[in-house]
Amino acid sequence: MSWTTPAAEAAHAAVRLPRAIATRILAEAQRGRGAEVCGLVGARDGVPVSLYPVPNAAADPARRFRMDPRGQIEAMRRMRESGETLWAIYHSHPHGPARPSLRDLAEAAYPEAVHLIVSLGTAGVLELGAWRIEGGAAHELPIEIVEA
Numbered sequence: 001m002s003w004t005t006p007a008a009e010a011a012h013a014a015v016r017l018p019r020a021i022a023t024r025i026l027a028e029a030q031r032g033r034g035a036e037v038c039g040l041v042g043a044r045d046g047v048p049v050s051l052y053p054v055p056n057a058a059a060d061p062a063r064r065f066r067m068d069p070r071g072q073i074e075a076m077r078r079m080r081e082s083g084e085t086l087w088a089i090y091h092s093h094p095h096g097p098a099r100p101s102l103r104d105l106a107e108a109a110y111p112e113a114v115h116l117i118v119s120l121g122t123a124g125v126l127e128l129g130a131w132r133i134e135g136g137a138a139h140e141l142p143i144e145i146v147e148a
Contacts, residue, residue, distance in 0.1 A: 029092035042084030098129035
């Protein structure tokens with residue numbers, strides 16, 4: 001018999017993502033022109049409500065993302081001023097799958113946040129994956145797209 005705590009069950013529960021936010025993340029990824037895009041999603045009472053795109057400051061933005069520090073600080077400030085908390089970190093994989101890369105696993109911060117990854121690697125199809133990343137391990141979360 002296996003036992004799980006309420007916290008463990010919540011960590012692997014389906015994420016409810018409003019369609020408007022999912023659409024904006026997908027549009028950002030498509031506008032990335034071969035570079036990874038990145039940003040934050042803010043929530044009120046655990047419900048995602050805002051998208052905060054952050055410039056990608058990586059030396060090789062086609063192969064990795066690194067949020068611009070000033071942009072990230074500004075996004076967090078705006079989130080706080082709006083009474084929101086960090087709900088998710090998102091980025092795209094222009095040429096790879098919608099799952100964390102080894103670099104994503106090694107560099108992940110904010111284990112309480114959902115990691116949303118958009119793949120543009122399948123011709124004509126956009127994929128969106130949700131992950132909980134902690135301690136170098138990733139656990140896929142089911143996504144439920146909901147109307148706001």
